[in-house]
Amino acid sequence: MPSMPSLSSKPAKPLTLACAAGAMVLLTGAKGLEPKDVADMLHAVMSADRTVYTKQVVNRLTLKEKVITASEHFEDNKALPLPAQMFRFGAELAAEQSKKFSYSLLSLWPVNKQNAPRTDAEKKGLEFVAANKGQNFYTEEKLGNQRYFTAVYADTAVAQACVTCHNDHKDSPRRDFKMNDVLGGVVIRIPITE
Amino acid sequence: MSTTSTLWLLWAVSTAAGAAVLLAGMVCGGGVRAHLLIGKTTSGHHQIELACEACHSKPFGGGGVLQAACLRCHAEELKQAKDTHPAKKFTDPRNADRLAKLDATQCVTCHREHKPEITHAMGVTLPTDYCALCHSDIGTERPSHAGLAFDTCASAGCHNYHDNRALYEDFLTKHTHDPDLKPKAIAKLRVAVNEPAEKRKPLGRADADAPPAKLGDAAAVEAWLATEHAKAGVNCSGCHAPKKAEAASPEPIWIEKPGPAVCATCHAHEVKTFAQGKHGMRLAANLASSRAGLLGLFKEQPLAPMRPELARLPMSKAAHGHDLGCTSCHGAHKFDAVTAQVDGCLGCHADEHSKAYLGSPHHKLWQAERAGSGPQGSGVSCATCHMPRQPIEDENGLDRVLANHNQNDNLRPSEKMIRSVCADCHGLGFTLDSLADAALVRRSFSGRATVRVQSIDWALKRLQAQRRATQ
Numbered sequence: 195m196p197s198m199p200s201l202s203s204k205p206a207k208p209l210t211l212a213c214a215a216g217a218m219v220l221l222t223g224a225k226g227l228e229p230k231d232v233a234d235m236l237h238a239v240m241s242a243d244r245t246v247y248t249k250q251v252v253n254r255l256t257l258k259e260k261v262i263t264a265s266e267h268f269e270d271n272k273a274l275p276l277p278a279q280m281f282r283f284g285a286e287l288a289a290e291q292s293k294k295f296s297y298s299l300l301s302l303w304p305v306n307k308q309n310a311p312r313t314d315a316e317k318k319g320l321e322f323v324a325a326n327k328g329q330n331f332y333t334e335e336k337l338g339n340q341r342y343f344t345a346v347y348a349d350t351a352v353a354q355a356c357v358t359c360h361n362d363h364k365d366s367p368r369r370d371f372k373m374n375d376v377l378g379g380v381v382i383r384i385p386i387t388e
Numbered sequence: 389m390s391t392t393s394t395l396w397l398l399w400a401v402s403t404a405a406g407a408a409v410l411l412a413g414m415v416c417g418g419g420v421r422a423h424l425l426i427g428k429t430t431s432g433h434h435q436i437e438l439a440c441e442a443c444h445s446k447p448f449g450g451g452g453v454l455q456a457a458c459l460r461c462h463a464e465e466l467k468q469a470k471d472t473h474p475a476k477k478f479t480d481p482r483n484a485d486r487l488a489k490l491d492a493t494q495c496v497t498c499h500r501e502h503k504p505e506i507t508h509a510m511g512v513t514l515p516t517d518y519c520a521l522c523h524s525d526i527g528t529e530r531p532s533h534a535g536l537a538f539d540t541c542a543s544a545g546c547h548n549y550h551d552n553r554a555l556y557e558d559f560l561t562k563h564t565h566d567p568d569l570k571p572k573a574i575a576k577l578r579v580a581v582n583e584p585a586e587k588r589k590p591l592g593r594a595d596a597d598a599p600p601a602k603l604g605d606a607a608a609v610e611a612w613l614a615t616e617h618a619k620a621g622v623n624c625s626g627c628h629a630p631k632k633a634e635a636a637s638p639e640p641i642w643i644e645k646p647g648p649a650v651c652a653t654c655h656a657h658e659v660k661t662f663a664q665g666k667h668g669m670r671l672a673a674n675l676a677s678s679r680a681g682l683l684g685l686f687k688e689q690p691l692a693p694m695r696p697e698l699a700r701l702p703m704s705k706a707a708h709g710h711d712l713g714c715t716s717c718h719g720a721h722k723f724d725a726v727t728a729q730v731d732g733c734l735g736c737h738a739d740e741h742s743k744a745y746l747g748s749p750h751h752k753l754w755q756a757e758r759a760g761s762g763p764q765g766s767g768v769s770c771a772t773c774h775m776p777r778q779p780i781e782d783e784n785g786l787d788r789v790l791a792n793h794n795q796n797d798n799l800r801p802s803e804k805m806i807r808s809v810c811a812d813c814h815g816l817g818f819t820l821d822s823l824a825d826a827a828l829v830r831r832s833f834s835g836r837a838t839v840r841v842q843s844i845d846w847a848l849k850r851l852q853a854q855r856r857a858t859q
Contacts, residue, residue: 338484385481
């Protein structure tokens with residue numbers, strides 16, 4: 195792995211998202227923090243929030259108590275937003291507030307074709323985390339005129355709802371997922387100077 | 389001085405004077421401005437083209453200034469349209485290669501103003517096969533789409549770039565079995581009257597508080613007595629002397645012809661949406677063809693109200709010269725919402741679609757409802773479709789049903805109309821076909837569509853194939 199350039203310690207704009215706020219404290223507080231550490235911390239918060247939403251809201255209300263469904267057209271269908279949508283809406287809101295990082299949820303077996311890997315790093319990273327359980331993938335890539343530190347983390351089926359929905363969804367290209375399988379990956383990018 | 393130097397001096401002075409006039413026209417406005425336009429504006433903006441600052445809010449502003457200007461007027465509607473390609477979808481660096489091909493974060497990438505020679509439907513200035521820039525491989529994912537020309541995505545009634553609220557796949561399959569005409573074909577009804585903030589007692593003839601000289605207009609008084617205004621305690625001074633409380637007597641502050649600003653005191657949503665559409669956009673806040681400046685040489689000159697002869701659509705000659713305001717359609721004193729819904733429109737509009745409305749099936753339903761033989765809400769006026777009643781969230785987060793006076797809100801692309809209007813009475817398939825049949829639209833929907841939009845059939849086929857594959 196290449197050596198990590200360190201981040202500038204300019205104070206970040208105030209961020210409202212829990213994950214971003216957590217990162218900010220560290221960004222502003224500690225000098226010389228490596229992009230990898232920042233990405234790991236951001237991911238810890240993202241993945242915690244994602245698991246809580248899936249288990250405490252989606253899984254409980256749709257599969258256990260069966261009082262509501264989850265649907266990508268949640269407004270029209272008066273349903274819960276999907277975990278992937280919660281994640282993306284958060285990513286879009288965070289992007290409006292900070293250019294210091296960006297993140298997305300992708301997969302080699304995407305329900306939404308826009309979530310298929312588009313860069314080499316994404317493809318390699320998704321393949322790596324699917325094949326090497328418990329390990330993350332770190333690299334650097336250049337997109338447009340900007341270099342990025344890019345980290346990919348496995349996104350695993352932490353609740354039955356993940357498995358059921360992905361196996362049953364009409365647009366899903368793969369239907370043999372089981373609990374704790376890797377369904378895809380979270381990609382976090384931090385712009386760096388060369 | 390030699391002749392040559394006199395000529396040089398003359399040349400220098402006249403050049404400087406010419407430049408000064410042009411610069412003053414650009415910056416301050418006035419009569420010169422109309423000749424400085426750098427190209428015919430789109431029909432969306434031609435009404436406000438002399439208010440240059442509406443878009444060019446800073447003289448040397450680049451893309452950022454223009455983008456902010458687009459969003460000032462259009463951000464809210466894009467949000468409501470559940471824009472399928474919002475800028476925020478493209479800011480992730482993983483889209484860098486896409487943005488290099490087409491910067492989808494900027495409105496002007498696709499909608500350039502003052503470029504009549506390359507402007508297509510919807511004010512799009514890109515070649516019409518722009519979808520291919522990102523979706524060229526659609527045929528591999530959807531065999532039904534293999535080989536389709538990319539300039540048909542948006543022109544065949546199937547997709548829009550921004551508003552796909554009635555066109556997405558799950559919506560199509562959900563409405564596969566819609567009947568052409570729904571058993572209960574009733575347009576959204578007025579469920580709430582515009583209640584004044586404080587309830588007042590109904591007023592009678594003796595209560596009219598206009599100055600004696602004005603009360604001589606018996607017809608006006610009779611008309612007022614018959615209205616909701618009198619019933620809701622809105623007196624003459626309510627509209628004609630709104631600042632009554634600050635004056636000793638109404639005469640000095642009496643307004644002969646109260647304008648939209650006065651109506652807005654109670655009808656805020658109606659006036660707001662009026663100023664967003666083609667009827668009232670020139671009256672939107674802060675639009676001026678001339679700004680005060682150059683030591684008083686230029687005076688502040690707000691844009692004048694729209695007049696029918698300025699329109700690009702055919703308008704009846706008899707309507708020329710008339711300033712558009714609330715009373716143009718609603719009439720003063722009588723404020724008849726029924727007249728406003730058809731006669732108000734046809735008083736000016738003289739295009740094929742408008743003229744064909746008379747005698748059309750929609751018009752017959754309207755006449756039946758007016759005559760009492762059709763149930764309430766079964767009639768279809770011009771306003772039923774073009775100024776529909778819609779749930780509007782009030783300050784308490786609750787919905788009120790109010791008429792949207794922005795006639796443009798659901799007009800183009802016409803699929804915008806499906807859910808806000810057509811679906812009250814018609815099934816989705818019937819609607820898609822009808823809207824896609826340009827000749828039928830011109831005939832104001834007399835007859836049946838001869839066009840078949842494939843969306844529902846294809847979505848259904850794909851769903852069935854997927855079901856078979858998973859069984």
